[in-house]
Amino acid sequence: MNFTLKIWRQKNAKSKGHFETYEVKNISPGTSFLEMLDILNEQLINEGIDPVAVNKGCKEKQVDPVAFDHDCREGICGICSLYINGRAHGPDDEITTCQLYMRKFKDGETITVEPWRTRGFPVVKDLVVDRGAFDKILQAGGFISVNAGNAPDANAILVQKDKANESMDAAACVGCGACVATCKNGSAMLFVAARVSSLALLPQGKIEGARRAKLMVAKMDELGFGSCTNTRACELECPKGISIAHIARLNREFLSAKLKD
Amino acid sequence: MTKLVSHVPEGPLEQKWTSHKNNIRIVSPANKRKLDIIVVGTGLGGASAAASLGELGYNVKVFCISDSPRRAHSIAAQGGINAAKNYRNDNDSVYRLFHDTIKSGDYRSREANVYRLAEVSNNIIDHCVAQGVPFGRDYSGLLDNRSFGGGQVSRTFYARGQTGQQLLLGAYASLNRQIFKGRVKSYPRHEMLDLVVIDGEAKGIITRNLVTGKIERFGAHAVVIATGGYGNCYFLSTYAMTCNGSAIWQCYKKGAFFANPCFTQIHPTCIPVEGDQQSKLTLMSESLRNDGRIWVPKKIEDAKKLQAGDIKGSQISEEDRDYYLERRYPAYGNLVPRDVASRAAKERCDAGFGVNNTGKAVFLDFSTAIERLGKEVIEARYGNLFQMYEKITDVNAYEEPMMIYPTIHYTMGGIWVDYNLQTTIPGLYAIGEANFSDHGGNRLGASALMQGLADGYFILPYTIGDYLAGKILDPKIDTNHPAFAEAEKAITERINKLFNVKGKRSVDSFHKELGHIMWEYVGMARNEEGLKKAISEIRKIRKEYWENVCVPGENNEFNMELEKALRVADFMEMGELMALDALNRRESCGGHFREEMQTEDGETKRDDENFMYVSAWEFKGEEQEPILHKESLKFEFVKVASRSYAKL
Numbered sequence: 001m002n003f004t005l006k007i008w009r010q011k012n013a014k015s016k017g018h019f020e021t022y023e024v025k026n027i028s029p030g031t032s033f034l035e036m037l038d039i040l041n042e043q044l045i046n047e048g049i050d051p052v053a054v055n056k057g058c059k060e061k062q063v064d065p066v067a068f069d070h071d072c073r074e075g076i077c078g079i080c081s082l083y084i085n086g087r088a089h090g091p092d093d094e095i096t097t098c099q100l101y102m103r104k105f106k107d108g109e110t111i112t113v114e115p116w117r118t119r120g121f122p123v124v125k126d127l128v129v130d131r132g133a134f135d136k137i138l139q140a141g142g143f144i145s146v147n148a149g150n151a152p153d154a155n156a157i158l159v160q161k162d163k164a165n166e167s168m169d170a171a172a173c174v175g176c177g178a179c180v181a182t183c184k185n186g187s188a189m190l191f192v193a194a195r196v197s198s199l200a201l202l203p204q205g206k207i208e209g210a211r212r213a214k215l216m217v218a219k220m221d222e223l224g225f226g227s228c229t230n231t232r233a234c235e236l237e238c239p240k241g242i243s244i245a246h247i248a249r250l251n252r253e254f255l256s257a258k259l260k261d
Numbered sequence: 262m263t264k265l266v267s268h269v270p271e272g273p274l275e276q277k278w279t280s281h282k283n284n285i286r287i288v289s290p291a292n293k294r295k296l297d298i299i300v301v302g303t304g305l306g307g308a309s310a311a312a313s314l315g316e317l318g319y320n321v322k323v324f325c326i327s328d329s330p331r332r333a334h335s336i337a338a339q340g341g342i343n344a345a346k347n348y349r350n351d352n353d354s355v356y357r358l359f360h361d362t363i364k365s366g367d368y369r370s371r372e373a374n375v376y377r378l379a380e381v382s383n384n385i386i387d388h389c390v391a392q393g394v395p396f397g398r399d400y401s402g403l404l405d406n407r408s409f410g411g412g413q414v415s416r417t418f419y420a421r422g423q424t425g426q427q428l429l430l431g432a433y434a435s436l437n438r439q440i441f442k443g444r445v446k447s448y449p450r451h452e453m454l455d456l457v458v459i460d461g462e463a464k465g466i467i468t469r470n471l472v473t474g475k476i477e478r479f480g481a482h483a484v485v486i487a488t489g490g491y492g493n494c495y496f497l498s499t500y501a502m503t504c505n506g507s508a509i510w511q512c513y514k515k516g517a518f519f520a521n522p523c524f525t526q527i528h529p530t531c532i533p534v535e536g537d538q539q540s541k542l543t544l545m546s547e548s549l550r551n552d553g554r555i556w557v558p559k560k561i562e563d564a565k566k567l568q569a570g571d572i573k574g575s576q577i578s579e580e581d582r583d584y585y586l587e588r589r590y591p592a593y594g595n596l597v598p599r600d601v602a603s604r605a606a607k608e609r610c611d612a613g614f615g616v617n618n619t620g621k622a623v624f625l626d627f628s629t630a631i632e633r634l635g636k637e638v639i640e641a642r643y644g645n646l647f648q649m650y651e652k653i654t655d656v657n658a659y660e661e662p663m664m665i666y667p668t669i670h671y672t673m674g675g676i677w678v679d680y681n682l683q684t685t686i687p688g689l690y691a692i693g694e695a696n697f698s699d700h701g702g703n704r705l706g707a708s709a710l711m712q713g714l715a716d717g718y719f720i721l722p723y724t725i726g727d728y729l730a731g732k733i734l735d736p737k738i739d740t741n742h743p744a745f746a747e748a749e750k751a752i753t754e755r756i757n758k759l760f761n762v763k764g765k766r767s768v769d770s771f772h773k774e775l776g777h778i779m780w781e782y783v784g785m786a787r788n789e790e791g792l793k794k795a796i797s798e799i800r801k802i803r804k805e806y807w808e809n810v811c812v813p814g815e816n817n818e819f820n821m822e823l824e825k826a827l828r829v830a831d832f833m834e835m836g837e838l839m840a841l842d843a844l845n846r847r848e849s850c851g852g853h854f855r856e857e858m859q860t861e862d863g864e865t866k867r868d869d870e871n872f873m874y875v876s877a878w879e880f881k882g883e884e885q886e887p888i889l890h891k892e893s894l895k896f897e898f899v900k901v902a903s904r905s906y907a908k909l
Contacts, residue, residue: 012818030655031538038540038769045767045822049811057765058811067819069328072501074543075649076426077332092652099652124472125819132449135329139441143434144393147316148309148718149384151391155348158402159395168395168421171430175331198395205393 001027001102004110005040007066010123013130017123019112029103033090034070034080036102041065067126073098075239078174081181082127083114088178088237096176096239116181120188120225131177133223134191141215142195144205163201170198172240179234179242185226189247190234192216197246200253210257217254265518265877265892268679269373274898275355278377281680282723286730293318296729297481297737299466301453301508303330305425305710306693307487308432309717315439317722319729322479323436324448324468326503326824331433334489334501335713338425339546339646341407341417342389342710344382349406353414355379360899362708365411365598366673366701367851367867368901369521369875371894373680374698381719382711386418388718392431396420408551409706411598417707422546422645428710432717451477452824453508455748456484456515456689463689464738467748471824474817476752478745480738483688483725486512487717490672490694492525494832494839495784496776498669499531499544505828506835509676509695517684518877518890520677520697522835523843526704526852527785528670529555529602532653533622542668543653545625546646547706550595552630552639553663555602556582557614557623567616574616574624574662585609589862593906600703600852600865601906603667607785608863610666617664626662667785671709673700673852674842677877677892681724682716685877690725692716697875702851756816759826764809768825771806775799775829775836783840788856792844796837803833838878838887845889848872869901 002025010017024040031039048063071079080097084090090100105111113127121129159167171194179190196213199205205212228247235244270281288296296319300311303325311323325333345358359379363370386404390396397405397419406415420427439445450471457465457480465480491506492498513519530545558564559581566572585605587594597605606623609615616622631639636659640647647658654664676684676691678698683690693713700708782795806829814820849858849865850872858866874891881887 028536028538030535032540035538035540039538042767042769045811045813048813049765051765053765056763058763058813063811063813065813065822067821071327071332071503072334072337073541074337075652076337076423077327077334077501079327079329079332094648095652099649101653101655103655128819131328135331135437135447135449138434139437141441143438144391145438146388146391146435148313148388148435148722151384151387154346154383154386154390154396155403157390159398160402161398161400164395164398167393168423168427171395171420171427172423174426175329199393202393202395204391 001029001105001107003027003105003108006110006112007127008114009066009126012125013122027102029101031102032073032098033084033100033102034068034073034098037066037068067128069128070098075099076174078176081116081129081176083116083181085112088182089239094239094241096174116177118181118186120180120186120223121177131175134175134177136223137188137192137216137219138195140219141212144199145208157204159202167198167201170194170242170246173242174240176239178237178239180225182233182237183226184231184233185229187228188220188225189228189250190238190242190244192220193246193250194242196253197249200249209253210260213250213253214257264685265677265890266679267371267892268681269371270680274372274376277373278380285724285727287726288730288733290318292733294320296320296732297322298483298485298725299324299479299481300485300487301466302333302487302489302695303433303436304333304335304487304489304693305429305432305713306695306717307485308333308429308436309714310485310487310692310721311445312432312435312439313718313722315442315444318444321439321445322448322481323445324451324453326450326452326471328449330436330447330449331430333429334504335710336426336429337501338710339422339544340409340548341419341424341707342385342428343409343416343705343707344386344418344711345379345416346383346386348404349415351414353416357414358382358416361412362699362705363701363899364904365703365705367703367865367904368701368869368873368896369850369894370699370701372896372898377720378699378712378715381715384719385711385714389428389431392434394420394427394431407548408596410547410550410596410602411705419548422548422643425710428714432714453511454752454827455511457744457748458515458686459742459744462687465740465745467745467752472819474815474820476749478740478749480740480745482729482732482735482738483690485690485692485721486676486695487692488695490675491835492669492672494775494836495669495779496772497534497539497542497780499528499542502541505831507828507831509691510831510835512676512684512686512689514880515686516880517686517689518677518879519674519838520875520877521674521842522839522878523783523846523853524673524702524851525669526599526671526673527603527667529599529606529667530625530665531668532650533617533664533666534619543649544670545650545663545665547599549625549643549646552642553595553625553627554584554629555586555595555623555625556584557609557616559583561613564614564616568618568620570618574626575628575660590906597906598703599706603785604854606667622664622666624662625665627658628662631659671704673697673702673704677875681727682721683724683728688728690721692721702853756823756827759810759812759823759830760816762807762810762812764811766809767811768822768829771802771810772825772829772832774802775832779836779839783836783843786854786856787843789844792840795840799833799837799840806830806833842876842878845876846872865904867903
């Protein structure tokens with residue numbers, strides 16, 4: 001398969017970005033989207049090499065492979081991002097970009113690739129963004145306050161099976177940021193709700209539930225994320241299919257904290 | 262010659278850890294505040310260690326190469342974590358978990374370490390539940406278990422097919438709590454490029470800021486390496502793309518011994534290689550072997566038709582299927598340990614019975630289980646794995662059997678550590694997959710998570726105190742010390758040297774070539790001739806690398822090609838050591854299969870008389886032969902037997 005790629009290039013956080021167009025050829029349908037970008041980068045590097053030069057062939061200064069975040073390439077680490085043809089993680093449901101395969105595109109198609117575009121995640125380079133804000137939100141309260149060595153026997157804490165399942169549904173969040181990137185308000189509510197809800201559903205997490213909600217929401221607001229207007233775009237683009245029902249639970253915990261104040 | 266002192270305490274096996282804890286020194290809270298510790302890596306080992314050390318009151322700095330500690334590759338572990346809880350009442354015990362681990366490791370691990378691992382396994386589950394890890398449960402609200410290869414009990418705790426993710430998020434949450442409290446400072450997108458040793462002791466690291474390219478110095482009273490394994494040396498593996506062996510390699514070059522480098526684990530159930538554009542391989546959880554049955558056709562004609570794509574697996578009738586694991590290993594069946602299952606798959610494929618177009622795949626079939634339990638039960642157990650399989654291969658595994666093939670997955674070898682997890686450099690510790698200590702020649706499934714967390718939550722926080730108790734009067738480490746300047750200079754020179762090669766080949770092209778040599782000659786089956794060939798080939802491409810690699814861009818920017826170039830330069834050296842170790846170990850044990858040493862029916866043949874030792878290699882300088890040290894293994898509490906999974 002052959003493709004035309006329109007890719008966002010931006011040298012660093014301070015510089016202005018622009019689109020560049022590239023062609024890639026002979027891509028097999030079973031190749032993943034990120035492998036296709038690997039092939040593009042290999043091509044860019046080779047284009048920068050002068051094959052006839054006798055000694056040094058690499059004109060390294062002109063060559064600039066496309067920077068993109070990737071790591072596990074099996075849909076779990078959450079580092080890959082990319083807005084592909086106007087959709088977070090591209091044209092398939094419940095996947096991260098690394099699980100997107102070229103068979104999902106038409107031969108000869110033009111594909112537009114952008115980084116996450118949202119206030120909360122400044123661009124680092126090209127398609128790489130800084131999601132440090134997510135770490136900061138979780139540091140504000142996304143934990144149960146237990147030191148190693150303190151715990152009772154694991155089976156001393158009973159958890160209803162359906163609650164454990166629901167908690168797991170929310171805990172499946174990979175922290176990729178698609179929810180924020182796809183939200184017209186740039187809200188991080190689904191991300192925050194997933195953590196708050198996952199812990200609040202468990203007896204051991206319930207104790208700090210209200211306080212946790214309050215602290216995490218305050219941090220989210222402080223970091224400049226927008227507010228939630230229930231458009232449900234986040235739920236639609238979440239690679240792990242996390243439901244906005246968790247936002248309702250977050251609101252409940254948050255309200256109960258506010259009422260106590 | 263005898264630099265290797267294991268510091269295993271005297272006394273009965275089950276008393277060793279307790280008495281050791283009673284005898285080692287501790288540091289008072291007031292003094293802990295004055296001591297700095299660096300933790301490199303934030304997987305299960307690093308995150309849990311950094312969190313626990315922060316909880317204890319030390320000043321901790323934690324480094325990772327990713328944008329967040331949560332991305333570490335522990336996150337990709339699917340199936341579960343072992344613990345000797347005996348919640349199933351199936352006669353499990355600490356001793357049994359210990360024994361299964363020793364046996365699975367083919368009697369090439371240290372008894373005392375393995376026993377301690379089994380002993381603290383139960384604390385891990387308790388702690389993770391308290392942290393809010395949503396483990397699978399029964400309707401009663403109690404924890405559920407599943408079985409894994411190499412055991413005959415159900416002792417594996419799981420959170421769907423995402424156990425590693427949930428355990429890592431638990432450790433990451435504890436780490437976050439310490440970061441919030443100011444006990445731990447986090448440095449994401451920082452890569453350790455060298456270890457700083459002053460007067461023979463580890464005193465800090467040199468890092469590169471991966472966003473700005475800035476080279477920085479960090480000093481500490483102790484350094485903990487938790488950077489995982491080095492399996493990406495093979496290029497194609499189940500490791501994440503950025504997993505690398507560079508941190509442990511720098512430690513090795515600064516004097517830490519590298520133990521059992523040739524012990525690599527090949528996982529039997531990965532999605533087979535497809536074409537030459539592939540960048541990595543995806544694992545299908547071992548838990549699938551609870552209900553999936555592995556087979557190839559009995560008739561070579563059927564195999565030929567499958568390879569040509571003329572028929573599908575489901576069209577082959579029951580009596581024409583060869584369930585070769587059930588046939589060869591009736592006692593364990595499809596749940597034999599990983600090395601055994603991998604070799605058996607290779608044996609069938611080499612004999613021509615492979616089932617895909619490359620002839621390098623076998624079937625993992627759920628039709629019997631679906632008939633027995635219903636599709637819903639299978640979906641509840643493995644739904645996300647079936648979905649993942651379909652996304653990658655475009656095949657619905659409820660209707661057609663999955664295709665799988667073995668792939669590099671884990672490295673049992675690593676930095677040599679004593680019972681305290683301290684390396685041969687005082688003040689330098691190695692935990693999790695980065696060390697060598699617990700898994701011998703082959704790791705049991707669901708034990709990597711157990712070891713990472715055991716080391717980080719419950720072992721290192723105790724043992725590191727014994728060393729630090731002697732450092733309470735030491736001032737903050739001065740990073741203006743010449744040793745820091747020297748290390749920084751060496752790094753800067755290495756980076757400049759890479760840029761200045763200005764050759765004609767990309768870093769990836771070299772990495773692929775190295776991976777091919779490694780897989781061909783230092784892979785699932787090894788022999789003397791092949792290993793010698795590997796060594797000479799690796800030397801050749803290493804030479805070419807430094808003459809012909811092209812690293813574009815500059816240092817002072819976000820430059821992923823430079824990151825790769827530095828890591829691949831290290832893999833080029835590491836591969837040779839792996840081959841050298843494999844050549845030296847003229848026996849077959851665990852995942853290390855020397856073709857010259859096999860039984861008549863193709864099983865591994867150990868040589869206990871000559872090789873019952875840990876090989877620990879000492880670096881002697883660039884392009885020089887390293888020196889082999891041996892830590893002999895004594896088995897006082899288990900009877901060393903040949904490892905049979907056919908009957909028991």
